[in-house]
Amino acid sequence: DAGITQSPRYKITETGRQVTLMCHQTWSHSYMFWYRQDLGHGLRLIYYSAAADITDKGEVPDGYVVSRSKTENFPLTLESATRSQTSVYFCASSEYDRATETQYFGPGTRLLVL
Amino acid sequence: QKEVEQNSGPLSVPEGAIASLNCTYSDRGSQSFFWYRQYSGKSPELIMSIYSNGDKEDGRFTAQLNKASQYVSLLIRDSQPSDSATYLCAASSGGNTGKLIFGQGTTLQVKP
Numbered sequence: 001d002a003g004i005t006q007s008p009r010y011k012i013t014e015t016g017r018q019v020t021l022m023c024h025q026t027w028s029h030s031y032m033f034w035y036r037q038d039l040g041h042g043l044r045l046i047y048y049s050a051a052a053d054i055t056d057k058g059e060v061p062d063g064y065v066v067s068r069s070k071t072e073n074f075p076l077t078l079e080s081a082t083r084s085q086t087s088v089y090f091c092a093s094s095e096y097d098r099a100t101e102t103q104y105f106g107p108g109t110r111l112l113v114l
Numbered sequence: 115q116k117e118v119e120q121n122s123g124p125l126s127v128p129e130g131a132i133a134s135l136n137c138t139y140s141d142r143g144s145q146s147f148f149w150y151r152q153y154s155g156k157s158p159e160l161i162m163s164i165y166s167n168g169d170k171e172d173g174r175f176t177a178q179l180n181k182a183s184q185y186v187s188l189l190i191r192d193s194q195p196s197d198s199a200t201y202l203c204a205a206s207s208g209g210n211t212g213k214l215i216f217g218q219g220t221t222l223q224v225k226p
Contacts, residue, residue: 105150105159
């Protein structure tokens with residue numbers, strides 16, 4: 001039971017490069033989310049998706065692009081990485097219904113932009 | 115702006131004591147509330163969820179919800195050093211979006 005996985009787990013890149021962070025879940029959850037976590041800011045929502053081909057901006061979407069062609073995958077792309085995007089990125093998924101909105105998190109990707 | 119507020123701590127308690135973690139939220143439309151535990155360098159993991167006013171107990175953990183006061187709390191009885199972590203409070207965003215709003219977390223230190 002793999003659950004939700006992220007790759008790579010660690011990434012070092014340079015300013016201006018494009019980087020894609022992968023997220024894969026095996027639960028067939030409808031909802032998927034991308035967060036970044038920085039000291040002093042907690043978890044901040046970047047983008048989320050309610051279903052395949054449906055995505056929407058979160059709190060801090062600038063500089064990021066997402067797509068969701070398949071229910072199980074939700075990649076996050078940094079089009080031109082900046083130092084301010086150095087962070088820990090978490091993907092989460094949820095089988096949202098009226099009774100619960102519990103989100104389950106992947107292990108995270110630590111990204112360093114030089 | 116919808117917010118969830120937590121005292122960042124650290125909250126330090128001796129082993130065996132009760133740890134009390136508190137959280138307030140601003141969105142009266144929030145219906146679901148969650149406590150996540152996050153160990154250093156790890157991802158958040160769900161401890162408790164609560165949807166109705168009152169108390170909900172699960173082992174050593176008790177979540178309390180007061181919607182009138184917009185207040186959520188987590189009590190940890192018989193605290194253990196392994197409970198030392200950051201505890202994140204989250205509230206549903208309302209509007210049936212599936213989104214959660216997270217607090218910044220409270221760091222708990224349980225001293226042997």
